Amino acid sequence: MRGPGEAGVELLSSVVASQDDLHAHFGGIVPEVASRRHIEMIVPVVREALQRADVGWADLSAIAVTVGPGLIGSLVVGVAAAKGLAIARDLPLVGVHHLEGHIYSATVEATLPFPSVVLIASGGHSHLVFMRHHGDYEVLGRTLDDAPGEAFDKGARLLGLPYPGGPALAELADSYDGRADPLPRARLPGSLDFSFSGVKTALARLVKEQELDAEGRARAAAAYQESIALSLCERAIEAAEESGYLPIIAVGGVACNRRLRALLSAKAEEAGLRAIFPEAKLCTDNGAMVAAAGAHKFAHGGGESLDLDCAANLPLKSWARGNRA
Ligand code: KG4
Numbered sequence: 001m002r003g004p005g006e007a008g009v010e011l012l013s014s015v016v017a018s019q020d021d022l023h024a025h026f027g028g029i030v031p032e033v034a035s036r037r038h039i040e041m042i043v044p045v046v047r048e049a050l051q052r053a054d055v056g057w058a059d060l061s062a063i064a065v066t067v068g069p070g071l072i073g074s075l076v077v078g079v080a081a082a083k084g085l086a087i088a089r090d091l092p093l094v095g096v097h098h099l100e101g102h103i104y105s106a107t108v109e110a111t112l113p114f115p116s117v118v119l120i121a122s123g124g125h126s127h128l129v130f131m132r133h134h135g136d137y138e139v140l141g142r143t144l145d146d147a148p149g150e151a152f153d154k155g156a157r158l159l160g161l162p163y164p165g166g167p168a169l170a171e172l173a174d175s176y177d178g179r180a181d182p183l184p185r186a187r188l189p190g191s192l193d194f195s196f197s198g199v200k201t202a203l204a205r206l207v208k209e210q211e212l213d214a215e216g217r218a219r220a221a222a223a224y225q226e227s228i229a230l231s232l233c234e235r236a237i238e239a240a241e242e243s244g245y246l247p248i249i250a251v252g253g254v255a256c257n258r259r260l261r262a263l264l265s266a267k268a269e270e271a272g273l274r275a276i277f278p279e280a281k282l283c284t285d286n287g288a289m290v291a292a293a294g295a296h297k298f299a300h301g302g303g304e305s306l307d308l309d310c311a312a313n314l315p316l317k318s319w320a321r322g323n324r325a
């Protein structure tokens with residue numbers, strides 16, 4: 001990652017070691033298996049990222065690393081590797097919150113409009129964040145139960161689709177070309193929080209009560225996808241309007257969902273709002289988004305000592321409140 005400059009950060013290379021095949025066998029992520037694979041992959045991935053970017057260690061000015069939240073075993077591997085490299089190469093360390101990584105995926109070859117409302121929709125989180133400026137966040141709403149990606153994954157399991165469920169359910173839903181009315185959804189008047197457990201129960205009931213043929217399964221997938229996408233869009237638009245008709249930045253694994261992108265773009269336009277999405281491949285977890293967040297934080301004077309620690313649960317905290325630079 002180079003920058004940030006006038007046009008955001010420049011992505012020099014992005015290497016992702018997916019563990020999907022490994023975990024598909026178990027139907028979900030096995031934490032112990034994940035951290036062991038991290039140990040094996042971290043050095044080759046760093047080496048390949050440097051090679052593909054055609055840069056050497058001497059060209060680097062800092063190392064960014066995720067400090068949480070997430071699976072603690074995997075976080076420990078990342079932080080230990082980053083510390084080792086920082087000591088060996090005498091480079092500063094920048095700790096990045098996972099959600100901050102998602103937010104900054106939108107700064108690759110782009111600048112963020114401020115203030116704005118960020119919708120973070122991933123496998124573990126569903127947050128609406130008011131972002132005043134770089135590093136200045138205020139959480140407006142979050143999920144009360146499942147995250148949208150989790151809802152996609154659980155819905156996929158109910159429909160007998162393979163892991164990872166989100167993309168499989170989305171593909172099945174997109175194959176349906178009829179009209180799919182959304183399933184009953186939770187309404188939380190007066191709040192910007194989300195809830196996805198109701199729609200999951202509605203799908204479970206549908207699957208249990210009806211003998212679904214291939215078309216019925218595709219229709220159910222489309223209805224389920226529509227419900228999740230609508231919940232996310234409605235809340236994001238409400239938050240943007242309430243905050244003063246701000247632009248909406250949608251990030252996280254679920255933000256690569258094609259239906260969500262189309263629906264949010266259309267509804268935002270109707271409401272006279274701007275909707276911004278990072279490139280789809282930067283929405284799901286990747287190192288480039290962490291580097292992008294780290295680069296911005298470092299440019300604003302951020303950096304950590306070698307005491308840097310990680311945590312499985314870590315709230316999103318501002319590092320630049322009041323900073324309008
Ligand atoms: O952000 P992410 O890569 O990891 C977390 O931080 O959780 O998000 C992963 C989640 C998974 O639940 C996955 O099923 C979901 O994003 N996902 C999708 C799509 N691609 C990934 N959900 C719906 N449609 C997609 N195309």
Ligand code: ZN
Nearest residue numbers: 102122253285
């Ligand atoms: Zn993520």
